[in-house]
Structures are given as structure tokens and as C-alpha cells.
Amino acid sequence: MIQLNKNIDVVNLHREYSKNKRIMVDSVLEFDGFSKITEKLKHNIPYLNAYSLNGQYIQSSDDELKNMSPNKMRALQQTIYENASKGVGFFYGRYEITQNEKDELLKELFNYLNGQEVLKLISDVTGVKGLKSASVQLTRYVPGNFLTRHNDVLPTKQRAIAFVFGFTPQWHPDWGGLLHFYEMDGKLTETFMPKSNVLSLFDVQLPHSVSYVTPFARAARYSITGWFNLK
Numbered sequence: 001m002i003q004l005n006k007n008i009d010v011v012n013l014h015r016e017y018s019k020n021k022r023i024m025v026d027s028v029l030e031f032d033g034f035s036k037i038t039e040k041l042k043h044n045i046p047y048l049n050a051y052s053l054n055g056q057y058i059q060s061s062d063d064e065l066k067n068m069s070p071n072k073m074r075a076l077q078q079t080i081y082e083n084a085s086k087g088v089g090f091f092y093g094r095y096e097i098t099q100n101e102k103d104e105l106l107k108e109l110f111n112y113l114n115g116q117e118v119l120k121l122i123s124d125v126t127g128v129k130g131l132k133s134a135s136v137q138l139t140r141y142v143p144g145n146f147l148t149r150h151n152d153v154l155p156t157k158q159r160a161i162a163f164v165f166g167f168t169p170q171w172h173p174d175w176g177g178l179l180h181f182y183e184m185d186g187k188l189t190e191t192f193m194p195k196s197n198v199l200s201l202f203d204v205q206l207p208h209s210v211s212y213v214t215p216f217a218r219a220a221r222y223s224i225t226g227w228f229n230l231k
């Protein structure tokens, strides 16, 4: 069963969140749900590799990328990196969970994150009232993946709070995949390291990025990410 840790200290977390509109919550899920999700993320998800090409949003399966000719793959990589050099774009594996999800555990996860218990906790920690729903995706960053600097504001969805549940034990900062936060003028202010059973929450207005995962990373960076919305 997926369940939040009952000992979360909301009052302290709210005080901490209020300082910079971001926070990491340790040991956030009870063990049973946490370990089931960890296994699922590693072994059972048909991630699609998302990137943008000439302004178009594309998602390719692992097989599609594997079966590309070396020339085509090189050209694709070159374009992705060319855009990234200008601070535009992303390349990472994602799987979106919707209301129609068939997998039992993922359905439970979606419903739990959209339920009153979680929405109330997020409201209490962040001080943002009126949260109504959660958009949820599973993400995987392998070597070569990244997400350039952006914010998560999306008025059509009324996103308010971004979340990242980390499922990445024993990560080394040299491996990249670091969640960086910036001032509006681009100054780097804080970095959240990939961790396991940790929930990162932040205001969607804060500029942030996920740094390039290096070729020598010994693991993939797995997360459940998304947004708590006001509608």
C-alpha cells in the first residue's frame, strides 16, 4: 500500500518551505509502497524518450532509438545538443500516468497523489490553498539525459507546486542529474541531489534544471514528478 510517513513534521517543513519556496522531505513514504514503486520504476515501465526537434515535441521508445542508423542517431544527438547549448530543450525518459492507467500500482499511485490526504499535506507544507489535482509522470534519466533551465508555469493547467519523488539511492554528484535552482537573473542558488524516498517540492515559478547525466553514472535517476494544480 502506498502511504505517506505518518511522522512528517508539517509545522517545521512549512517554516522551512516559506524561506525559499522549496524543500526536501526525507523518508516521505512508508516502506511497503516505497519498495514496490522502486522495483516498478526500474523494471516495468515503457519509458518514452522525450526531446524537442525543430520546435516539435517528440517521444521515441528505447527500441526506436536503438534501431536508428548511426548517422541518424548522430544527427539527432547533434541537434539536441545544439539546442541545449542555447539553453533550450531536454532529453529524458518519461511515462505519463493518467486516469485511464491500467497498472494497479500506478493507478493506486495516481489516485493517492490526487487524494485529500496528499493534497492537504502539500497545502499545509507550502501554504498554497485550493490544490485540486496532481499531474503525474515517471521519469528516468540515463547518461546523456538532461533538462535545461526552465520554470514550470503553465496557466492552462494552473500548476502551483512542482514535486519530485526521488527513487535514486547511492548517487554521486559527479554523475550529474542534479536539480539546480536559480535566481531570476541566472545565479545558481541551491542544488538538490538525487536521493531515495525523498520528496522535493518547489514553487513552479522558480527557475530550475536537471544537469546532464554523465557517461560514467553507475545508475539511472528514477523519479515520480509532476505538479499539484489549482484545478
Ligand SMILES: O=C(O)CCC(=O)C(=O)O
Binding pocket: 139, 147, 152, 164, 179, 208, 209, 210, 223, 225
Ligand atoms: O526531475 C527533476 O528533478 C525535475 C524535473 C522537472 O523540472 C520537470 O519535469 O519539469
Ligand SMILES: [Fe+2]
Binding pocket: 150, 151, 152, 162, 208
Ligand atoms: Fe521543471
